Amino acid sequence: MKAVMKTAPKQGFEFAELPVPKPGPKEILVKVKATSICGTDVHITEWDEWAQNRIKPPLLYGHEFAGEVVEKGGNAEGVEVGDFVSAETHVYCGHCFQCQTGNAHICENVKILGVDINGCFAEYAAIPASNAWKNSKKINPKHASAQEPLGNAVHTVSYCNVRDANVAIFGMGPIGLCAVQVCKAYGARKVIAVNPGEYRRKLAEKNGADLVLNPKEDDVVKEIMDATDGRGSDVLIEMSGSPQGITQGFESLRPGGEVGFLGIPPKPFEFDWSKNVVFKGCTIHGVNGRKIWDTWYRSRSLLESGKVDLGKIVTHELRLSDFAEGIELMKKGECGKIVMTP
Ligand SMILES: [Zn+2]
Ligand SMILES: [Zn+2]
Structure with a gap:
């Protein structure tokens, strides 16, 4: 073969x-x-x-x-x-x-x-x-x-309370794009997608993102603050692995917010833990793979109900x-x- x-x-x-x-x-x-x-x-x-x-x-x-x-x-x-x-x-x-x-x-x-x-x-x-x-x-x-990457998105989002929440998703690779659909399916109020490449920003829009930002041109933190009544996002879904994206994601997260973290930074980098995590009182969930078989059942019901469409x-x-x-x-x-x- x-x-x-x-x-x-x-x-x-x-x-x-x-x-x-x-x-x-x-x-x-x-x-x-x-x-x-x-x-x-x-x-x-x-x-x-x-x-x-x-x-x-x-x-x-x-x-x-x-x-x-x-x-x-x-x-x-x-x-x-x-x-x-x-x-x-x-x-x-x-x-x-x-x-x-x-x-x-x-x-x-x-x-x-x-x-x-x-x-x-x-x-x-x-x-x-x-x-x-x-x-x-x-x-x-x-x-x-x-379904395997969809499962990564479902697993990541499932740790955070996205219902009626403002969710910022950094990184619009296929898993990030799936996460846009999953957050909408789970009743997020507003989904903000951040990605440097234009092709995938357009896809994010097609997949239902309410606001799409370009970190090369937009002041991402300010835009997210403005879009959330000055509060910051309730939930950060980190799918970029980019040190700049991760920092902006935390800076635009509201105090007490939740983070589903799947992106993999290429190497260690400097990060302000006291400002972004401790004083903010946020909760971070590191996510690896899919829950076996919990995530697969959740993915199946999202697909069967038509709430998530992998055709997009x-x-x-x-x-x-x-x-x-x-x-x-x-x-x-x-x-x-x-x-x-x-
Ligand atoms: Zn894969
Ligand atoms: Zn084992």
């Missing part, structure tokens, strides 16, 4: 011809119908500092996908051949403290598909049966693939052979979610 591989510790990727994987005793083999590109895949392709420290080539990467189960190992339970599945990408151990206490998403032995173990940028993927999420056959495979997030449909084009679009920020078919 054709697969996107990182074969050597350097920038770039290769198409490789691999044998179709044989599912282990507790695994299933999935024929990939759709797979989507994540920011993580850009880091791996570009071979940045994070990738250099984390990735051990050779690796078949990619982690977002949906497809049909075509084979299962002898001890693979809960999934049948013919099921249409997506994958929870955090492969958890099941026996550490976090796993035993309902927090498997932050398992201390976690292995992530397409990061620590072979992933899904291929015609087939073998995954643990316990990581399979059974989709309704009605959901478009291209949308089913994007997926902007490009390519073939797996167009992977290089997908990475270029991602680097320029001129896309929402890019979905590929093998």
